[in-house]
Amino acid sequence: MKKENYRQVGSMPSKTSASALESAFRMLTQRDHTRKELAVKLRQKGFDHTTIERALARCRELGYLDDAKTAAMIAGHLAERGYGPLRVRQTLGQKGLDDDLIEQALARCGDEEAQVLSARCLLEKKASRLNREADPWKRRQKAYRFLAGRGFVSGVINRAISDV
CATH class of the missing domain: 1.10.10.10 (Winged helix-like DNA-binding domain superfamily/Winged helix DNA-binding domain)
Known part of the structure; x- marks a missing residue:
């Protein structure tokens, strides 16, 4: 006897607004997301644009997405x-x-003063490594590159490394 096939056309589970909202809540409980991040993640889960927009709007209404x-x-x-x-x-x-x-x-x-202090604190933590370099010019260059890599602007870096 043949088994009947109960598979229906389009049997994929529908991605409803409720499941989109539930997914959004789950993601927001793990960490804060921006609107764009959350939209991308919901899109990756297979939700359509309208469903995503509804879920994002509801999350904003509830204060979960800011x-x-x-x-x-x-x-x-x-x-x-x-x-x-x-x-x-x-x-x-x-x-x-x-x-x-x-x-x-x-x-x-x-402000700039706070950034200079922060940069100097970073250099103090890095002092033992920087002091291994005997040449003061090279030591200064290393300090400059380090702070530039951390995202400080040149004016702040120059003030921070003035005594390196």
Whole structure:
């Protein structure tokens, strides 16, 4: 006796708004996401544009999705870890935030004086490595490259390495 095939046409489970919202909630419980990041992840899960927009709108309504708060949090975290404004700007741009939100978040990096202090603290932690270089000019170049790689602007770097 033949088994009947119960497979229906289009038997793929439908991607509903409820499941999109549930996926969005699950992602947002793990960490804060920007609107763009969340949209990309939902798209990768197979949700259509309309469903994604509805889920994002609901997350914003509930206060779970806030790009300004996320930008400020990321900028603050990076600044605390010793990254300069150029690196913070790059990271926030990669997360799909617009320029206005990025500029607001850059205030978390502090003014130039705070950045110089942060850069000097980084150099103090790196002092034993830097002091291995006998040539003062090369030591200064290494310090400059290190701070530039961390995202500090040249004016801040020059002030920070003035005594290296």
